[in-house]
Amino acid sequence: MIAKHCKISRRTEPQALHLPLLKKQGSTVVTVRDKDFEIYLSEKEIQTAIRGLAAQVNADYAGLNPLFIGVLNGAFMFFSDLMKHIQGDCTVGFVKASSYEGMETSGKVAFQAMDGLTIEGRHVIVVEDIIDTGNTLKALYQQLGKQQPKSLRVCTLLFKKEAYKQSLPIDYVCFKTENKFLLGYGLDYDGLGRNLPEVYILKN
Numbered sequence: 001m002i003a004k005h006c007k008i009s010r011r012t013e014p015q016a017l018h019l020p021l022l023k024k025q026g027s028t029v030v031t032v033r034d035k036d037f038e039i040y041l042s043e044k045e046i047q048t049a050i051r052g053l054a055a056q057v058n059a060d061y062a063g064l065n066p067l068f069i070g071v072l073n074g075a076f077m078f079f080s081d082l083m084k085h086i087q088g089d090c091t092v093g094f095v096k097a098s099s100y101e102g103m104e105t106s107g108k109v110a111f112q113a114m115d116g117l118t119i120e121g122r123h124v125i126v127v128e129d130i131i132d133t134g135n136t137l138k139a140l141y142q143q144l145g146k147q148q149p150k151s152l153r154v155c156t157l158l159f160k161k162e163a164y165k166q167s168l169p170i171d172y173v174c175f176k177t178e179n180k181f182l183l184g185y186g187l188d189y190d191g192l193g194r195n196l197p198e199v200y201i202l203k204n
């Protein structure tokens with residue numbers, strides 16, 4: 001099959017409606033800036049996996065009123081789709097983490113917007129888009145751990161098992177992936193591509 005390409009138009013003048021990344025319907029390749037990505041996980045595969053993961057979480061946390069903490073920006077789409085399938089009482093909160101510049105992890109992780117989240121005594125579930133080296137997760141666990149949660153677990157859409165350098169358990173995973181750069185469904189390349197409903201992988 002010949003993959004159809006879609007180029008991003010770089011507008012110099014501001015327009016009323018900004019569409020930073022355009023994808024032709026049915027195309028299997030997207031081009032973001034200088035890189036081509038091909039489809040890796042379809043919308044259907046993602047949604048099916050999320051329903052399965054939500055069922056596990058529902059079974060494990062029935063009656064516990066868990067606190068789900070989404071790690072922004074990347075987890076926003078996964079978080080929202082996951083929460084639609086969570087049953088019973090629960091609360092939500094967000095932290096903002098930044099560890100990536102372009103395609104390289106910077107190694108340093110900064111968090112913002114932790115204010116207003118009461119962690120103490122709560123069953124906390126961290127919701128991540130992707131776990132790569134695990135540096136972000138480790139730093140977040142260190143911060144959250146100080147605030148005495150009753151329990152602390154993580155659920156992630158994607159897990160790059162080969163890249164993982166930490167020993168913390170990854171409790172709930174939708175997909176174990178190849179150790180390559182991924183895009184879409186919340187994940188960006190240089191700020192673009194988060195709006196794609198599928199996950200794409202960097203083309204060789």
Ligand code: IMP
Binds near residue numbers: 099137188
């Ligand atoms: P880690 O600290 O190395 O585990 O990486 C954590 C964060 O880096 C993720 O939450 C993402 O925001 C970002 N990241 C890691 N791998 C990718 C990728 O393949 N594409 C886009 N962002 C990524």
Ligand code: MG
Binds near residue numbers: 071075128
């Ligand atoms: Mg993330």
